[in-house]
Amino acid sequence: MVEMVQSEANAEFTVEGRRVIVVGAARSGLAAAELLAARGADVVVTDICTTVNQDLGRWSKRVTFELGEHRNQTFLSADLVVLSPGVSPEQSAVRTARESGIPVIGELELASRWLSGRVVAVTGTKGKSTTSLLAGRLLDxxxxxxxxxxxVGPALSAQVAQSTPxxxxxxxxxxxxxxxxxxFHPWIAVVLNVSPDHLDRHGTLERYTNAKxxxxANQGDADWLVVNADDPQVLAMVDGSDARRLPFALDTSIPDGITLVDDxxxxxxxxxxxxLVPRSAVQLIGRHLLQDVLAAVAIGVIVGAxxxxxxxxxxxxEGLEHTLEPVRRIGxxxxxxxxxxxxxxxxxxxxxxLGPGLVPIVGGRFKGGDWRVLQDGLVQRAKALVAIGEARPQIVEVLGGSVPVHEADSLAEAVRMGFTLAAPRGTVLLAPACASFDMFQDYAERGRCFKEEVERLAGSVTEIGEQ
Structure with a gap:
């Protein structure tokens, strides 16, 4: 087992008696507010929504809510501003506070200052949830x-009370x-991959990579870095780090790291x-998910599993809901x-x-990038593509020359259309390449709706067959 570096809570950081503004009244913001109130702060939770899914009467008298707008005067009265992840640092009232010299930090930073346990932090453009949850299972x-x-799971602020050495x-x-x-100082930092994402918020790939x-930033030579040696962007990003490294790779030959040897x-x-682990034990579909397994195993090796x-x-x-999740077969x-x-x-x-005979359902609110990265896979595997959401015009324009593109006005129509196009033996894949907010609350609601529409279609096909 590798010697562990002990994390120490930041004893100098205190909020007792201070006025703290928490921006965003969803999962992370509410957890931060509860933590801050327990630590003696006077908390104002502000959100542009006019309602929150909470019984406001249950909250401590130390916590008040301002809903429907972000008021500059509220922010200017703060000793500290804590942002939920979904709130841009460039939001007008936040920027006003920062320009007035008021400290602005994120919920992750807030919670991490009071942790007593060690931190394994996982980031990347894709695969974070799979790797994090599997690593947790390995260590358990x-x-x-x-x-x-x-x-994924509870906000870090909700776990501070359970954080022991x-x-x-x-x-x-x-x-x-x-x-x-x-x-923020992880003992083990894991970087899975880097490719363009969230450019609607970060603006450029460089700014996105810098955030990752x-x-x-705070790792030293007593810490560990788990990196994807198959990803040049990752290797460039971590160049110069003093942390010890345990890379993983499927395609690159590495002298010391986690890889496949004789299956x-x-x-x-x-x-x-x-x-360490037979390849046959892996239940997940897809080479990219196998990379996530390698990363989780690397974490296990460092910790001593x-x-x-x-x-x-x-x-x-068996993987995560909404991540290459088999739903059912119809015919x-x-x-x-x-x-x-x-x-x-x-x-x-x-x-x-996936193999040939594929009909992907693609679209939603586009976050930036070049649609042409899908072309090779579509040409090799797809019979057709069904476009949905705000991104439909871009999809038709860029990908229409590579594969037949059909437009659907709803996910229900897309499921029915996909079934017709994929028949008699093919695969309908919901892989939107976009955020869901033009049509749904989040990706999870979109995934649930997809599964419901598949079940509805299965019922109608059965009824027709029985007539």
Missing amino acids: AAGFSTLVGGN DVIHVVETSSFQLELTEQ AKIL VIARRMPSGSVP TPEAMTRAVAAF GVQFINDSKATNLAAARHAIES
Whole structure:
């Protein structure tokens, strides 16, 4: 087992008696407000929505809510502003506070200052949730006290009360969370991949990558860095880090790291290879998800999980809802839900993970990038493509010359259209490559709607067959 670096809560950071504005009244913001109130702060939660899904009467008298707008005078009265990940630092009232010298931090940064346990932070354009949850399962199976949270599961602020020195926090971290960190210090930082995403917020790939790179900012030579050696953008991003490295790779030959050796996930070293997990234990579809498994195994190796424990955890892990999730087969047509593929890179990997006869459903609110990255996979595998949402005109314009593109006005219509196009034996894949906010509350609602429409279609096909 590798020697662990003890995390220490920041004893100097206190909010007792201070006025703190929390921006955003969703999961992360509410957890931050509760944490701050417990630490003695007077908290104002502000949100542009006029209602929140909360019984406001249950809250401490230390917490008040201002809904419907962000008021400059409220922000200017603050000692500290804490931002939920979904709120841009360039929001007008936030910018006013910052320009007036009021500290502005993110919810991740806030919570991390009070953690006593060690932090394993996972970032990347895609695969964060799969890697984080699987790593948590690996460490649990190996007997470590583990909490998984951050961008997946509970907000990190909700886990501070459980953070003792023996706890390992596996924290999924997005670019939105990382861009407002200052002291965030993971013992193990994991960088899975980097490709254009969230350009609607960050503006450029450089700014997006810089936000991701903040996961490394406070690491030293006692810390660890798990990196994807197959991704040149990742290697460029981590160049210059002082942390010890344990890379993983499927395509690149690495002298010391986690890779496949004779169909076994192993640690290859100059002195030889140590088998860890049989490839046959992996239940997930797709080469990109196998990379996530390698990253989780790398975490397990550093922490000290045994091969037996890791194999049990990997074999029991069937993946996440909305991530290449098999829904059902209707006749000869298979339906797969990858609603979590909210960017081009994730959609490309989903398309390239499946065989010929594919009909992807693509579209939504586009976050930026070049649609042409999908062309090769579509030409090789797709019978047709169904375009939905705000991005339909772009999809038709850019991809219409590569594959027949059909437009649908709703997800229900897209499911029916996909079934017709994929018949008699093909696959309908929901891989939107876009955010969901033009049609749905989030990617999860989109995925659930897709599955409901598939079930509805199955019922109608059965009824027709019985007539």
